[in-house]
Amino acid sequence: MTKGIVIEGLKKRYGTGDTTVDALKGVDMQVAPGEVVGLVGPSGSGKSTLLKCLGAVIEPSSGRMRLGDEIIYDDQWKIPDLRALRRDKIGFVFQAPYLIPFLDVIDNVALLPMLAGERNTVARKRAVELLEALDVGHRAKAMPSQLSGGEQQRVAIARALVNRPPVILADEPTAPLDSERALAVIGILNEMAGQYETAIIIVTHDEKIIPTFKRIYHIRDGRTHEEAGEGTSFTELINNEKR
Amino acid sequence: MISLAGRxxxxxxxxxLLTGLGLGLLIGVTLSMAGIYRGMVEDADVLLKNSGADLWVVQQGTLGPYAEPSSISEDTYKGITGMQGVARAANITYLTMQVREGVRDVRAMVVGVVPGGPGEPGQPGYLIAGRHITASHYEAVADVKAGFALGDSITIRRNRFRIVGLSRRMVSSGGDPMVFIPLKDAQEAQFLKDNDALLQQRRRTMDNPLFNRPGVPGLLEAVIASQTTNLYVNAVLVQLKPGYHPEVVTKNIQRWKQLQVYTQPEMRSILVDKLIATSAKQIGMFLVILSIVSAAIVAFIIYTMTMAKIREIAVLKLIGTKNRVIASMILQQALGLGAIGFVVGKIIATLWSPYFPRYVLLEPGDAIRGFIAVMVISVLASTLAITAALRIDPAEAIGG
Known part of the structure; x- marks a missing residue:
């Protein structure tokens, strides 16, 4: 595997002395381009810490992370500009869409390429293409407050994809949606992963969507365990957690 | 790149806009305060210019006639008129008092001038209606700010005067409108005693055997007449002949007449640096306080607006927006708020300035300085919000 994301022995320790907490005790993961994997685990298991490390928002304590052909972390950051790394190489989809309320749909999506220095017209053209691919092209001029929850989440997905990042980190993207819309969003993410060769990691508690993943990483006590693939039910995961 | 602040x-x-309007009212008050100070200085300049004098001759050792009481003989002007370099000299009196018109009172500076036309020292330079005082008694020219109309009858002490002319921008350094009356009437008004006091003084004089001697007929009447006549004025206004330097004529008058003489720049200095200095300091304090309040309001508003966008700013930072872009967004909003406030304030100050009791002079230079001050205040006020925004952790966009 030469592209996608590879994580080896990733550790994160908070605090010092008696207050030390090992949130990640050696996480190993790899997600191929075009692959969508689930990341599940109970509260406090280290999911959010892992997501923040992968998203270059907090610095791990040790380990190694490779994004595509590039080593981005090897016991220390290997990339000087983490902001540019997040902008160009990592897409984010959140539990709530968190669209910028004062920008219309098209500029919410086009903002990222504009921040990367792309001309406004080119950035907007790319945004429109993506919005149309996600079936919200007709709402391009609407403000976020005028969209339904499902439409907002599609726009958020378009924003995550617009710079063609090799990896997308999705933090419970279906939490506020009903079953039908949740499955539709997962379907879109799967489709986009294939279309744009993007590795997607979805953190979720949503029992509706867990069976749709081909591979699932179960994080327990700061370590990841790879679970059986497609069709794994939430109950099975809970039982595995109790083992 | 799109303008995040603009959007x-x-x-x-x-x-x-509502916030800008509120701020604009405050800025309007600030600009008006500056305008009031400018108006006071302008009033002082107009007062000097309209007096038509090159020199003011007053009692020795005084700052009269505007800043301190001054009393000199009414005959002094005759000697001054004959001196080298003097074109014209005229007596003048000033008295700030209540002038009655019907049932209302108006605070005014009553100026006693030698009857004559424009150009006579002390006479108002130009009139907007009517004519100058020509009679020796009971005519008056009033500044339009006093609210009198041509033909109105006003009462000063016990005498009644008819308004024959109206002037404009003739006010005292305190902002009171001027009412010009003939010099003799003004002298009487300044020193006029009430009837009881006159009777009492007359009886005391009659009872004095030195003034009521059988062998000197008419002495008593002469003494009583001198006691009820005022032979003093506050100042002599002097106009110079062309080509004569004020300093030279000033030295001559001071040497031969034992009087104090002030040139135009000296009199301006007395008016501006002494008479309105306290008011200027007061206004300066208000300007400082209003500037601090404006800064606090802009800072509070921008800070509140920024804090309401914590999540959006966290998302912006997470997706790679540079600190410079976020700081610029907040700064532009502060500057935008300041600009709206300034425009509203300038319009409001211009609209309400004619309704102030004192002259409000809104100078373009003050407006430019005010705009720069508002922009500087906006920049300073935005630093709090910018600091807070830059401290927002992008991780706040991710749950957990």
Missing amino acids: DILHGWGRF
């Missing part, structure tokens, strides 16, 4: 302002333009 945010357009998105919540109603709230932004």
Whole structure:
């Protein structure tokens, strides 16, 4: 595997002395381009810490992370500009869409390429293409407050994809949606992963969507365990957690 | 790159505009305060210019006639008129008092001038209606700010005067409108005693055997007449002949007449540096306080607006927006708010300035300085919000 994301022995320790907490005790993961994997685990298991490390928002304590052909972390950051790394190489989809309320749909999506220095017209053209691919092209001029929850989440997905990042980190993207819309969003993410060769990691508690993943990483006590693939039910995961 | 600040302002333009209006009222007050100070200085300049004098001759050792009481003989002007370099000299009196018209009182500076036309020292330079005082008694020219009309009858002490002319921008350094009356009437008004006091003084004089001697007929009447006549004026206004230097004529008058003489620059210095200095300091204090209040309001509003966008700013930072872009967004909003406030303030100050009791002079230079001050205040006020925004952790966009 030469592209996608590879994580080896990733550790994160908070605090010092008696207050030390090992949130990640050696996480190993790899997600191929075009692959969508689930990341599940109970509260406090280290999911959010892992997501923040992968998203270059907090610095791990040790380990190694490779994004595509590039080593981005090897016991220390290997990339000087983490902001540019997040902008160009990592897409984010959140539990709530968190669209910028004062920008219309098209500029919410086009903002990222504009921040990367792309001309406004080119950035907007790319945004429109993506919005149309996600079936919200007709709402391009609407403000976020005028969209339904499902439409907002599609726009958020378009924003995550617009710079063609090799990896997308999705933090419970279906939490506020009903079953039908949740499955539709997962379907879109799967489709986009294939279309744009993007590795997607979805953190979720949503029992509706867990069976749709081909591979699932179960994080327990700061370590990841790879679970059986497609069709794994939430109950099975809970039982595995109790083992 | 799109303007994030502009979009945010357009998105919540109603709230932004209302905030700008509120700030504008404050800036309007600030500009008006500056305008009041400028008006006071301008009033002083106009007072000097309209007096038509090159020199003011007053009692020795005084700052008269505007800043301190001054009393000199009414005959002094005759000697001054004959001196080298003097074109014209005229007596003048000033007395700030209540002038009655019907049932209302107006605070005014009553100026006693030698009857004559324009150009006579002390006479108002130009009139907007009517004519100058020509009779020796009971005519008056009033500044339009006093609210009198041509033909009105006004009462000064016990005498009644008819308004024959109206002037404009003739006010004292305190902002009171001027009412010009003939010199003799003004002298009488200054020193006029009430009837009881006159009777009492007359009886005391009659009872004095030195003034009521059988062998000197008419002595008593002469003494009583001298006691009820005022032979003093406050100042002599002097106009110079062309080509004569004021300093030279001043030295001559001071040497031969034992009087104090002030040139125009010296009199301006007395008016501006002494008479209105306290008011200027007061206004200066108000300007400082209003500037601090404006800065606090801008800072509070921008800080509140920024804190309401914590999640959006966290998302912006997470997706790679540079600190420079976020700081610029907040700074532009502060500057935008300041600019709206300034425009509103300038319009409001211009609209309400004619209704102030004192002359308010809004100078373009003050407006430019005010605009720069508002922009500087906006920049300073935005630093709090910018600091807070830059401290927002992008991780706040991710749950957990």
